[in-house]
Amino acid sequence: MSGDTSNARLWANADFWVADSLTTANPADANTAFGPGWSMVGLLDGDDGFPESRDEDTSDHFAWGGDLVRTSRTHFKATKKVSILEDNPTTRALIWPGSTQTAIVVPKPVPIKCAWETRDPEAGIVYRKITAGHAIITPDGDIDQNETDLQKVQLAAVIYPDTSTSPATLYIQQTSLAVASLAIAPATKALTAGQIGALTATATLTDSTTRDVTLHPSTAWSTSAAAKATVRYGYVTAVAAGAATITATYMGVSGTCAVTVS
Template sequence: MAGDPSNASLWTDADVYIGPLSAVNPANANTPFGSDWGLVGLLDGDDGMPESRDEDTDDKFAWGGILVRTSRAHFKLTKSFSVLEDNPTTRSLIWPGSSETEIVVPVPVPVKVGFEVRDSGTGKIKRLITRLHAIVEVDGDVDENETDLTKVTLVATIYPDSDKVLFDRQGTPVLASIAVSPSTKSVVVGDIADLTATATYDDSSTQDVTSIATWTSSVPAKATVSAGFVKGIAAGSSTVTAAYSGMSATCAVTVTSS
């Protein structure tokens, strides 16, 4: 079977964040949303976050019925999500303009929306944050009964900015390689030397993973290793390996008597 299973994701958890137009985006996918964002809370996972694209197209034909061009206009993108909580954030979307004591005719206002999904198996995070704003409205009926959780389906119409950008996208960087430094090391019997394991990701960022990597020695009788610290046991040589998230790198260790 062709393909890379690591590129497939099963989104096991999700959140939707709502913010004012002044809300500041998190720096990256590993940074939490700030206090200026509100969380809608529990979502219906079976409903997911379906995306709908609508666009007017007009096919242009030449004599003989040959399709030569298609014009496109009036592109519209919507994303839906179903909320299960009644909290200040969801009420501001379901009944915009209302208060704790009064329900008024809803008039939706522009908001920023952050959609986040997470894969617990791989630790992946994917975020879509509206570049300009969205208008969020109730989609369908609201049913309250004794057998089902109250659920309100909301649909967000996404408005692009002047450059036609709909979302800022953030994602967890993917591990590209791991390296151990130095790549060779000499240690005296009884002494301890330290090694460093560094992970490099596909966005060129790096992370010191020395303390969380799995370290092994090919010849523990000559050298042992733990958390990057190598101890000389007896004169000879050993290959020390650091493994992290499916990748590994080595250091050639030489142990001397003096």
């Protein structure tokens, strides 16, 4: 199998946040909680996820003789969806904007801020998309109530970009705990044939914190010369006299140890 398994994501947890005021402050980074003005929608349907679609009109332009010369693109539109399972004041305001506890009125959607957050607990990563401009939210499909299924309402958010930037910005992205560097200790190791030695892999994250990832399931260990030395879970087995470079890779960042076997 080729590729880096540490870059594969399983978003086991997620939340959807909304803010009525477009001036509501964004969290400083992905490690900072949402502050005043933001409301969490509540339980979501994880099977439906956060599907996102992009639509635009394209026109192909051909030269005399039939060769394609250029394609023009206009009327770009981004839509992001979420399926909510809770009936609470926040969700009711999204489904029936302008209504009260005693009267449901003809809905008139208003611009709001939205934030989609997904989390991969195993990799320790939080990923957020926050509207740079605003969104208009409307129900996507029927709203059904029955005795056998949880009530679920899928909402579609049309994303209006921040046009003060060039190009116009759709989302502010925030990602936590990216790996800045990976150190293998010791950096060099001498072994005799048949001997086993232990290495430690320590990741330094972008927030300057460190974590021992030697036995982390996302850490991949490899050797440049299996005939000289092999490695498994940070344990190096000396095979025959010579040299080998032991490499550990975690979340796309690698560190090495030079092993000499006598």
